[in-house]
């Protein structure tokens with residue numbers, strides 16, 4: 001076995017068709033398939049060193065030691081890697097995000113994707129994309145979509161071997177832009193994991209899940225055909241369906257703030273006026289505003305002027321999890 005250290009990079013992703021609710025919460029086997037786009041300008045960089053001198057696993061995030069739930073999730077992924085590689089060493093994990101925590105951008109997706117690649121390599125394994133995607137999924141569901149490149153589909157699969165993500169188009173296929181309007185940078189009160197667990201308490205979840213194959217088909221088709229209008233329709237519907245499930249769960253989960261709704265309404269009226277733009281919202285109040293490259297400057301300006309918008313981050317379609325930082329600013 002070579003040296004016990006490796007570093008990897010991965011981008012977060014924004015879901016066009018959302019993952020919400022599990023059939024197996026421990027393995028993160030989702031109730032429905034999902035589709036996303038990697039976000040090129042944002043990334044996590046994670047280094048893993050298996051070290052004979054360590055007596056337990058250690059994890060720092062942006063330089064701060066993490067314990068409890070965060071450490072437990074990292075530890076259980078490392079356990080899997082140790083089992084696969086047949087080693088018994090503990091590891092130091094150092095992860096850094098180039099985007100601030102608490103911006104509502106899922107650092108768990110990029111973090112667990114980068115961790116899967118770095119930890120497996122450091123342990124001497126050379127996993128293929130499918131195996132890496134499954135490993136990342138076991139850490140955080142949406143992390144499996146940050147392993148492949150560009151526009152990515154996660155097939156629900158129904159079991160540990162068949163629930164993984166693959167690329168449906170490379171990043172250069174479509175120059176979409178995600179303008180992320182930040183309205184709050186507070187930590188969310190209910191985590192996605194708790195939300196997935198609560199999804200089944202909503203009367204609407206069975207209907208959302210039953211219709212998912214149709215929305216996946218429409219989204220796939222819109223991406224392949226570069227059809228922005230079709231994409232906008234299915235992306236907004238899917239986001240609204242997920243939030244309908246959230247607000248009708250027990251207890252109800254309302255992630256939106258007044259500024260969230262203002263942005264959604266503005267985006268709709270801009271589209272009616274002919275701007276190629278649509279919104280999608282994850283488990284938080286910030287709004288991902290998707291648009292074509294030609295109008296991204298205009299969209300960013302308009303978003304910055306709306307009351308309640310603190311900042312706008314801009315991201316283009318990104319590549320796969322990798323040992324190099326795949327981001328170049330060209």
Ligand code: DP6
Pocket residue numbers: 014015017018019020028034106108109139140141142143192193194196282283
């Ligand atoms: C709303 O992947 O963060 O962003 O598996 O518990 O880590 P865990 O959940 P996570 O859930 C993502 C939820 C979402 C929708 C999506 O990205 O598909």
